[in-house]
Amino acid sequence: MLQLNAIRENKEAIIEALKKRNLDAASLIETVLNLDESRKAIQTNLDNTLAQSNKLSKEIGILYKTGKAQEANVLKEETAKLKDNSKQLTEDLNTTATELQNALYQIPNVPHTSVPAGNSEEDNEEIFSEGNIPKLIDGALPHWELAKKYDIIDFELGVKIAGAGFPVYKGKGARLQRALINYFLDKNTAAGYTETQVPHVVNEASGYGTGQLPDKEGQMYHMPVDDLYLIPTAEIPVTNMFRDDIVNEKDFPVTVTAYTPCFRREAGSYGAHVRGLNRLHQFDKVEIVRVEHPSKSYEALDSMVEHVKGILRELKLPYRILRLCGGDLGFTSALTFDFEVFSTAQDRWLEISSVSNFETYQANRLKLRFKDENGKNQLAHTLNGSSLALPRVLAGILENYQTEDGIMIPEVLIPYCGFDKID
RNA sequence: GGAGAAUUGGCAGAGUGGUCGAAUGCGGCAGUCUUGAAAACUGUUGAGGGUCACACCUCCGGGGGUUCGAAUCCCUCAUUCUCCGCCA
Structure with a gap:
């Protein structure tokens, strides 16, 4: 499997090199890069949601310990929405990650410069x-x-x-x-x-x-x-x-x-x-x-x-x-x-x-x-x-x-x- | 195949619902000391995502669930160990 970093940095060179395999990988590579972008965006979103929810949970813990159950309950309600969010985002992330993986599986290795072009x-x-x-x-x-x-x-x-x-x-x-x-x-x-x-x-x-x-x-x-x-x-x-x-x-x-x-x-x-x-x-x-x-x-x-x-x-x-x-x-x-x-x-x-x-x-x-x-x-x-x-x-x-x-x-x-x- | 127990960082091994990514020891790395080495002492030491760099997020066999919160509770699968059965 090619490395995403390599694809990102050497996109044109890779597409060019794969032509030796009689493969036009341009659209496949485009798909991969797009999927990676969305994966990253979803990941960031999810990370932020989880960070908030982690923070709230900690606060709730402290409130309970100090006997402020009522205040804790207020915060609990807030976490419900975050939870829904993160659940949805996790699903999206999984879907996108799988699609990305599948697209990557379709790209063969980049031939070495010494490999001659040819069909058979x-x-x-x-x-x-x-x-x-x-x-x-x-x-x-x-x-x-x-x-x-x-x-x-x-x-x-x-x-x-x-x-x-x-x-x-x-x-x-x-x-x-x-x-x-x-x-x-x-x-x-x-x-x-x-x-x-x-x-x-x-x-x-x-x-x-x-x-x-x-x-x-x-x-x-x-x-x-x-x-x-x-x-x-x-x-x-x-x-x-x-x-x-x-x-x-x-x-x-x-x-x-x-x-x-x-x-x-x-x-x-x-x-x-x-x-x-x-x-x-x-x-x-x-x-x-x-x-x-x-x-x-x-x-x-x-x-x-x-x-x-x-x-x-x-x-x-x-x-x-x-x-x-x-x-x-x-x-x-x-x-x-x-x-x-x-x-x-x-x-x-x-x-x-x-x-x-x-x-x-x-x-x-x-x-x-x-x-x-x-x-x-x-x-x-x-x-x-x-x-x-x-x-x-x-x-x-x-x-x-x-x-x-x-x-x-x-x-x-x-x-x-x-x-x-x-x- | 049946019954029971277990699975935590390179290894060993704590941790049974809340500042735990995780005590401690060994090992590794760096340093002090030494002519050099050993010993001793000091510091450091998991992986992945993310960021210019931080922040932040994920991972305590895999997957799912309960909960505001899970290494810790529940379900399930896998593996390992002990006993029994079978067997080259």
Whole structure:
């Protein structure tokens, strides 16, 4: 959520910047500012009314104590009107505050100056690529065929148990999956991230805190009986650990990593591009999250990007990094780098990581602050990134490492797997 | 799931209808003393709204109610603890 102060002070700049998202926010911003004005006016009015009524109450108390009940009763009558007033004003205030909140929820984060304008993923800017695209054997297969051939992932079995998009990993497939999780966690903790295990369900307040609600309501599995949501990413529980916190400036940077399964409804997306592991309702992901001092957050973003690069380098997978354009940028993000691995057998790029700086957008909703050197509370910056998402990394490994003798295991993973080949 | 008790500032813990945003202790910060540190002493120390700055307003688990007035009384929800039940 954008800060009202920022909107008030930089109205034109914000409207201009939001155009990169193909959003004309002028009228929305106008609404917000107007609502804020009325909110303030009502608040002032209410405050004055309450002040009067507080004063009278005190006087009444004193009168009673000194035995002047009659005079007290006169004052009591006066308070009745004030009470009606304040009741009405409180209602008005609540209505206006809710409207203001709802309007603010509709405004996405302001893109960073480096974000290119653009409508869709085609306008994303490739900023880096590395790794050789392997020359595959004749008759190379896409991963869903390989999964069947070596009996390591069973999509049909998952359909029987739960539905489409809930695969069953078997044997070496399951082991490779677990190896990847451990490998990623080890890499992240070695880089200083604190390993945590968090709930896989979150309440509504957490969903609002990181911005999935109300924006992506339909994308999450919701359990109405207990009013809980299955997490679509560890970002939600991990970042919400710091909701309503005032962190000590000395504790920056706060760095956390967590493995969780992720659940996404992905309503209405079927077809060739979602075959196999390309898009699932349940998948595994290891996430990294940081809470940073505002002056350090872009440095931190760079270091997260470097960190993910290092992992892909070790896995020897060909990948590229994209700077997302305004049209493709997530609602809450100011700047996002996507990592894509090249799936040789499918001849296409698959997104495997998304690393973002949210600046104060989430912190504002989370009320996540720190005390600066002047003793004033300021909003912190939050960042997160996948390090990494499992299924497409798995797809990349299966497809790029296939040989006539089977699927070779990347060297760094062999100690984690306990085997060097799937055949 | 059943019965009982509780929920107060970073922590511990007073406060049961009126100068209570809240005693006290610990912790934090600043200072005195010291070559430096510790100890001791002194001062300071919640959050949000509002204001140029004050004033002022809100917040004692959440929500609602009673009252001129609520941390204190009532209702409700949540959470925690104890006992019982169930259980990986």
